[in-house]
Amino acid sequence: MEIHQVTHQLILTSRLDDLGHLPVKVLKSVSGGTSAALDPIGCKVGEWVFTIANSAARTASGDDRYLTDLTISGIIDNWPQDVDKD
């Protein structure tokens, strides 16, 4: 599961029904890449979260019908850890 920081929310007025109504967040990952994930938790911009990818992402979103391959699954308590200061 990758670690990301939430940068902003994506507004998709016209989307497939099977995408559901969960908000979509744009994330910047620790390794620098940008991705978009379904957010069943409702996290705020700037928060550090971890995501689940592949087939587990659909279960993580709460409904296997949702067409997602990346879902935010938890807000990390204290991140970046002090040990991470480089």
Add this chain to the structure above:
Amino acid sequence: MSTNRIATMDHKPLLIVREKVGGTPMVAVDAVGCKPGDWVLCVGSSAARDATGTKAYPSDLTIVGIIDKWEG
């Protein structure tokens, strides 16, 4: 590690793992019970789900073993 998480993850321990010292940190479900500093083997994609012990558990990275000897 993450008190505010989706309900379906219930109370499985989550640990930070890195491929190599200073590598990108990732979150893995600990199905073995390892301690900080251990070199472990992780499994990904759909196998990670059943490796947690709960069928179709929402995980894409699960620790499945502790390596006896490994120079990082």
